Amino acid sequence: MDFIKKWTRLVSGPLWYNVAIIFAVGIFLVTASFYWLFPVLNGVEQNAIISQNTTASHAIALLDLFLDLTFQDLIHFSGHFLEDINKGETLSEVFFGSRSDFINLLIFNTDGERLGSLVRRDTAPQFSEISVKNSSFFKEALAGKRYISPVFFGPHGPSLQISAPIIRNGKVAAVASSEIDFTLLWGVASKTSVEEGKIYLVDSRGAIISDPDIELARSGENLKYREIVNLLVQGRERIEFNRYVNEKNENVLALGLKMPSTGWGVVVEQREAVALKQRNQTLFVAVTFSVASLALLALLIFSTIRLMRAIVSVGRERAERERTIAYIPDGIIEYTGENQILAINPAAKKYLDIAESPPKELYITESAAAFLGFEKLWKVFFPTQKQNVGENVYEITFMSPQKRVLQIITVYIKGIGPLPEQRYLKIIHDVTHERQ
Numbered sequence: 001m002d003f004i005k006k007w008t009r010l011v012s013g014p015l016w017y018n019v020a021i022i023f024a025v026g027i028f029l030v031t032a033s034f035y036w037l038f039p040v041l042n043g044v045e046q047n048a049i050i051s052q053n054t055t056a057s058h059a060i061a062l063l064d065l066f067l068d069l070t071f072q073d074l075i076h077f078s079g080h081f082l083e084d085i086n087k088g089e090t091l092s093e094v095f096f097g098s099r100s101d102f103i104n105l106l107i108f109n110t111d112g113e114r115l116g117s118l119v120r121r122d123t124a125p126q127f128s129e130i131s132v133k134n135s136s137f138f139k140e141a142l143a144g145k146r147y148i149s150p151v152f153f154g155p156h157g158p159s160l161q162i163s164a165p166i167i168r169n170g171k172v173a174a175v176a177s178s179e180i181d182f183t184l185l186w187g188v189a190s191k192t193s194v195e196e197g198k199i200y201l202v203d204s205r206g207a208i209i210s211d212p213d214i215e216l217a218r219s220g221e222n223l224k225y226r227e228i229v230n231l232l233v234q235g236r237e238r239i240e241f242n243r244y245v246n247e248k249n250e251n252v253l254a255l256g257l258k259m260p261s262t263g264w265g266v267v268v269e270q271r272e273a274v275a276l277k278q279r280n281q282t283l284f285v286a287v288t289f290s291v292a293s294l295a296l297l298a299l300l301i302f303s304t305i306r307l308m309r310a311i312v313s314v315g316r317e318r319a320e321r322e323r324t325i326a327y328i329p330d331g332i333i334e335y336t337g338e339n340q341i342l343a344i345n346p347a348a349k350k351y352l353d354i355a356e357s358p359p360k361e362l363y364i365t366e367s368a369a370a371f372l373g374f375e376k377l378w379k380v381f382f383p384t385q386k387q388n389v390g391e392n393v394y395e396i397t398f399m400s401p402q403k404r405v406l407q408i409i410t411v412y413i414k415g416i417g418p419l420p421e422q423r424y425l426k427i428i429h430d431v432t433h434e435r436q
Helices: 002-087 092-097 129-133 136-142 183-190 214-219 227-233 277-326 346-351 375-381
Strands: 104-108 114-119 152-154 157-168 171-181 197-202 208-210 238-245 251-258 265-271 331-336 341-344 387-390 393-398 404-414 423-430
Touching (some): 002 104, 002 114, 002 183, 002 251, 136 157, 183 208, 197 227, 208 214, 227 238, 227 265, 277 341, 331 346, 375 423
Antiparallel strands (some): 104 114, 157 171, 197 208, 197 265, 251 265, 331 423, 387 393
16 A cells, blocks of 8 residues: 555656646647637738729729720710701711710700700700709819719619710810710629629619629619628728628628729628638638647547556556565566566575665676675576476575575566566575475
8 A cells, every 4th residue: 555655646746747748738739820820811811802902993993994985985975966066967976876875965055055965765864054054063064074973773774974074275165964874884893703702883872883683783772781881881991801691691701992983882792701711721720730739639648647557557566466475485586588687575585695675677697797695696597506306497505604405496477579578487495404
């Protein structure tokens, strides 16, 4: 029992000390993995934002280019139309017919009087002189500026009104106005492809004005219930990393940009799993690595505990064996295949006149001189004179300090591998009285 307590004190300390070290190493490895993980994840998210921002900016550039060309055509058509009015010709109708999205074309003088009009459909707005002079499009154009109206929804879908001044000799000679079908703008917005996503436009009120889904684009649904659209309507220039569920019940990640020239909002929407695919893959690798590290550490801790328990068990077995052989009247010497002494019981010490315990890692070799106080032990292994009694049994005689005849029996215990793993016993039996 004392031995068990001693081993418990000796082993339990190192055991928990080793477990604590392994646990600390595990925490360090997991912390280190997440130390690089978060900057990487942030970089991946920034890449997704940059990609969506590039897409939105490209769409805005295309829309601005289309609007610039539209205003150039408006001024070009209006100039020819004004000349036709003065000359009584109709050549401008040919130019007007080249743009299918021009619903009508109206020319006003600087007093707001309509000089003429070209109509593609029977949807041309009728302006009175008073309403024209007080309208925003006329005032803006008269001031030499371009004008783009809010998008309005008619029977043919969304459209808008644009106006521009007609300059002659450096002065505003007339004002041109046209209603533009928004259909071509849908095509412009859709020219920029988005992986597993789309681009859609909302006007300054939050109503959808362009979408790859024509029915949705024609609906004019107000999307202010989406945070990204509401923020654009409130005047935010840029919204990043906005999550919501779209009309297809998909979790999406979106970026919104305000279009300065029109006040519209351009939204790039992608399925979240696709937009953050690289991020999710990186997170999966990091989590897998962390779980594997923890599993290996748990296995290491388990193996360490088993090893320490095995050491304790071996120690107990050895202590039990030593207690057993201590009370045997015959001498017992346990040794390895290399003749390393592992244990000597008190009876063997008595027969061999050994006064003290043998030193650790004591090897009995024929070529080496016997240690002081262990001369008889050497003679047991390498007797100069012996009498064979049987197989693995022989007798040797010591004359001092008194005559003693000892019968030596060599017993194999275990081990068929390397010599250090083999175990043997030499049993010493005193047959002095029997031989007299």
